[in-house]
Structures are given as C-alpha cells and as structure tokens.
Amino acid sequence: MPADPLAPLVDLPGVAAAVEEARAACEQLRWHEAYRRRWREVRAEAGLRSARASAAVDGARVPLDVVRGLATTVRETTPSEHHLAATVAAGSGGPDVGEGLGGSTALDRGDPHVERARGAVRAAAAVERLMPDLGARGASALPPFGQLLAGLHAAAAARWLDAADVGRLRHDAAPQDLTGLGVAPVGDEVAARLDLLGRTVATTRAPALVVAAVVHGELLALRPFAAGNGVVARAAARLLATTGGLDPTGSVVAEAVWAASPQPYLGAAAGFATGTPDGVAAWLRACAAAAVAGADRARVVADGVLGGRLPAGD
Numbered sequence: 001m002p003a004d005p006l007a008p009l010v011d012l013p014g015v016a017a018a019v020e021e022a023r024a025a026c027e028q029l030r031w032h033e034a035y036r037r038r039w040r041e042v043r044a045e046a047g048l049r050s051a052r053a054s055a056a057v058d059g060a061r062v063p064l065d066v067v068r069g070l071a072t073t074v075r076e077t078t079p080s081e082h083h084l085a086a087t088v089a090a091g092s093g094g095p096d097v098g099e100g101l102g103g104s105t106a107l108d109r110g111d112p113h114v115e116r117a118r119g120a121v122r123a124a125a126a127v128e129r130l131m132p133d134l135g136a137r138g139a140s141a142l143p144p145f146g147q148l149l150a151g152l153h154a155a156a157a158a159r160w161l162d163a164a165d166v167g168r169l170r171h172d173a174a175p176q177d178l179t180g181l182g183v184a185p186v187g188d189e190v191a192a193r194l195d196l197l198g199r200t201v202a203t204t205r206a207p208a209l210v211v212a213a214v215v216h217g218e219l220l221a222l223r224p225f226a227a228g229n230g231v232v233a234r235a236a237a238r239l240l241a242t243t244g245g246l247d248p249t250g251s252v253v254a255e256a257v258w259a260a261s262p263q264p265y266l267g268a269a270a271g272f273a274t275g276t277p278d279g280v281a282a283w284l285r286a287c288a289a290a291a292v293a294g295a296d297r298a299r300v301v302a303d304g305v306l307g308g309r310l311p312a313g314d
Contacts, residue, residue: 006206006214012281018288019209025295026247034302035249039134042302045310046251049301051124052117053255054234057262058177060116064312070118071125115160119228122155123235131242131250140243145198149224152235157228165226169194175223178230181270184223193222201240208244212237213287217272217280234258237287246291251301254287254294 010016029035034042052067130148132140142148154167169191175184185193197218204211219233234255242250258265268286271279304310 004204004206005200006204006210009210009214009280009284010206012277012284015210015281015284015288018285019207022209022288022291022295023207023246025292026249026252029247029252029295029298029302030249032299032302032306034306035134038305039249039251041305042298043128043131043134043250045305046253046298046301047124047128048121049253049297050234050238050255051120053253053259054124054231055113055117055120056259057234057255057265058116058230060113060120062113062117066114067117067121070114070121112160116231119156119158119160120231120235122158123152123231124238126152126155127235127239128250130239132248134248134250142239142243145201146194148239149194149219149232149236152232153225153228156231156235157225161227167225169224170226173226175225175229176227178220178223178266178269180266181220181223181273184221190222190224193218194224208241208246209288209291210284211244212240212246213284215240216287217269217283220269221273241291247295249298251298252291252294253297253301254290256297257290257293 010019048067048071049064051071052062052064055062055067130140130142143151150167157166170184170186171190172186174186197215201211201215206214216233216237219229219236223229225232238247238250238252238254241247241252241254265286268283272283273279300311
C-alpha cells in the first residue's frame with residue numbers, strides 16, 4: 001500500500017478534472033458579497049437545507065418550514081461533539097444523549113419522518129460548531145475520528161434509535177439501513193476499517209474533495225452503526241470539505257443533489273463499495289459534480305441572505 005493511499009485516486013479517469021471543477025466552483029462562491037459580513041447567516045441557512053436534504057435521501061421528506069422550526073431549538077442546545085461522544089462512552093445513550101437537543105412539539109410528536117429530520121438538523125448543528133470561522137488562519141482541530149463519528153451518530157440517532165445502539169458501533173448484527181449497498185462487514189472488521197480510515201484521514205495530503213468523498217463512500221459501505229449511517233456519512237463529508245479547505249464557507253449544499261436523485265446516488269455508492277477503479281472513479285466524479293451543483297445552491301442562499309428574502313426551495 002502506498003504511503004498515501006488516497007494520492008493515486010486523483011489519477012483515476014476524469015477525477016483530476018472533476019476535482020479542479022469543484023475547487024473552482026467553491027473558490028468562486030467564496031467571493032460572493034454576502035460572505036463579507038453575513039457568512040454566518042449563509043452557513044446556518046445552508047446547513048438547514050443540507051440537513052433537510054440529507055434526511056430526504058433516507059426517505060424522511062419534511063417541508064422546509066418544519067425543518068426551520070426544528071432548527072430553532074436544535075441550534076441553541078446541541079452540545080459539542082466532545083460532550084456527545086463522552087456521554088456515549090459513559091454508557092448513557094438514546095434519550096439521555098438526546099436531552100436538550102430539541103424536545104417534541106405538538107407539530108411533530110410521533111412522526112418518524114420529522115424525528116429523523118430532527119436528527120439530521122442536530123448533526124448539521126454539531127458539524128457547524130466544529131467548522132472554523134470563514135477567514136480563520138490555521139487548520140481546525142477536530143476530535144479523534146472515532147469520537148467524531150460517535151458524536152455525530154449520537155446527534156443524528158438520539159430519540160428514534162434504540163438507546164443501546166446510539167453512538168455505538170455494530171458488532172454482530174447487520175445494519176438496518178442502506179441495504180442496497182451489498183453485504184456490510186461485521187465483528188472486529190468494522191472497528192478495524194474505521195481505525196484505518198481515521199489514520200488515513202489524519203495523514204493524507206490528497207485534495208479535500210477526495211478525502212471527503214472517500215470518507216463519505218466508506219461510511220456508506222461500512223454502515224458502522226445500526227441505522228442512521230447515511231446522515232452521519234454526509235455530515236462527516238460536509239465537515240471535511242470545509243476543514244480541508246474545499247468549501248471554507250461551509251455552505252455548499254451538495255446533499256440537495258443526492259436528495260433529488262437518491263437512486264443514482266446509491267448506485268454510485270455501491271460502485272465505490274466494490275473497490276474497483278471504475279467504481280471509485282465514478283463515485284469521486286459524482287461527489288465533485290454534487291459539490292459544483294451545491295455551490296450553485298449556496299449562491300442562491302447567499303443572494304437571499306443579502307437581499308433579505310430567502311429562497312423557498314432547496
């Protein structure tokens with residue numbers, strides 16, 4: 001295995017050009033007037049739309065105004081990833097982890113789609129707390145990879161997944177979601193592959209698009225948790241795209257592309273899971289195309305923030 005196993009991926013067919021196109025789209029977005037003083041508003045609004053779309057990929061399609069209402073309490077009360085992961089490690093999952101992450105309301109009580117969307121909003125809020133400020137100097141310090149994933153899963157799955165499964169890796173049981181991506185590993189292989197992925201992320205010098213896409217695809221392939229793996233994978237990819245410098249604005253809404261075409265998305269992920277050069281290349285190109293389209297959506301959001309009228313759609 002090469003010293004940097006992700007470096008050769010850039011040489012796969014069409015990947016270098018796709019990475020450059022994504023980089024250019026995000027760089028152009030950076031100079032939108034709204035990011036001069038109102039970047040926090042753009043990032044928060046884009047995060048809300050990313051969360052809504054991420055939940056929709058998994059079948060939880062909820063109106064934007066409902067998601068906005070969920071975000072009102074979630075953004076104020078979601079604790080840091082360090083706190084979430086520490087809570088999970090201490091052995092208190094499920095409802096305890098969810099305390100203070102946005103309670104039920106008359107609007108959504110008992111609606112599983114809304115509860116899944118709430119989890120996606122919690123995960124998005126947790127990710128945004130870890131993103132560096134726009135224009136900040138130096139690399140952002142993230143929690144250890146395993147702790148990061150446990151915290152994201154605790155945010156995403158609290159209140160709708162069994163308490164014993166929240167923030168904890170699967171071992172012998174098969175995952176309950178993403179069943180069309182082939183057989184998921186079980187046992188010690190899950191933890192071993194996550195450990196390898198974490199070490200790779202910590203040491204690679206590959207472009208941020210490649211790193212985020214590999215983490216995204218590998219988490220979908222591994223499905224390390226009982227359920228909620230898709231939201232965790234997409235949240236982690238969004239975070240790495242920002243901390244890695246591809247999207248310093250933290251406002252690219254790539255998830256909307258996946259929500260609009262969930263079957264092609266899952267098909268590309270299944271191709272990545274095969275590990276073949278063609279499958280991996282197709283996934284990386286798809287992730288780059290989603291970043292380009294997501295930058296266009298972020299620009300619409302930035303226009304709305306600047307003009308005082310947010311767009312009604314994604």
